[in-house]
Amino acid sequence: MVTEFVIAASIMAAAAFSQQAATRVILLPNEDGHSSTVEVTTGQETVTIAKPYQVVEVSDQLKSSVKATDAKTVQEAFAQVLQRTPAREEKFILYFKPGGTQLTPESMQTLDELLRKVKARQGGELVVVGHTDRQGDADKNDALSIKRAEALKTQIAQVGFDPEHIQAFGRGERETLVPTEDGVAEAKNRRAEVIVR
Numbered sequence: 001m002v003t004e005f006v007i008a009a010s011i012m013a014a015a016a017f018s019q020q021a022a023t024r025v026i027l028l029p030n031e032d033g034h035s036s037t038v039e040v041t042t043g044q045e046t047v048t049i050a051k052p053y054q055v056v057e058v059s060d061q062l063k064s065s066v067k068a069t070d071a072k073t074v075q076e077a078f079a080q081v082l083q084r085t086p087a088r089e090e091k092f093i094l095y096f097k098p099g100g101t102q103l104t105p106e107s108m109q110t111l112d113e114l115l116r117k118v119k120a121r122q123g124g125e126l127v128v129v130g131h132t133d134r135q136g137d138a139d140k141n142d143a144l145s146i147k148r149a150e151a152l153k154t155q156i157a158q159v160g161f162d163p164e165h166i167q168a169f170g171r172g173e174r175e176t177l178v179p180t181e182d183g184v185a186e187a188k189n190r191r192a193e194v195i196v197r
Contacts, residue, residue: 101151133189146170
């Protein structure tokens with residue numbers, strides 16, 4: 001997955017750069033230090049950039065050139081775009097006590113952190129996926145996993161996050177974190193994963 005930000009901008013939005021480009025693509029550094037590449041294809045030409053702050057400029061004649069810039073120049077030229085860049089996706093895992101929708105004490109702390117982040121985030125959406133271990137009947141585990149997801153959806157909505165932007169699903173015992181035989185209780189499989197995006 002490419003996690004770098006790529007900015008494509010018209011000449012009107014980037015006066016700090018060359019007046020020759022009709023379109024430009026800038027590769028920004030990833031927060032976690034991983035690198036990536038972006039290919040820009042125009043007509044018969046493909047140009048690859050792989051270093052942070054490399055720029056591909058494409059002219060009206062679909063001619064590409066690679067240049068370099070820096071963090072300060074990008075910040076000055078694209079301040080408004082960068083301010084509106086959505087926050088990165090985050091994932092939380094919360095664990096449940098056996099047989100129900102009550103979180104473990106440790107996961108109550110994780111829930112507090114999740115709720116703080118959700119309250120601070122404007123817009124966006126959440127996906128809540130409930131899971132069970134492999135103990136008990138598969139159909140009952142399906143129902144329990146949905147109850148777990150729905151219980152978290154309710155708690156998240158209570159802090160003001162629009163419930164219309166929360167999807168809740170149950171996966172039962174299908175996607176265990178720790179593979180086990182059927183009928184085995186495993187605490188790490190009794191969980192819900194919450195994806196905040």
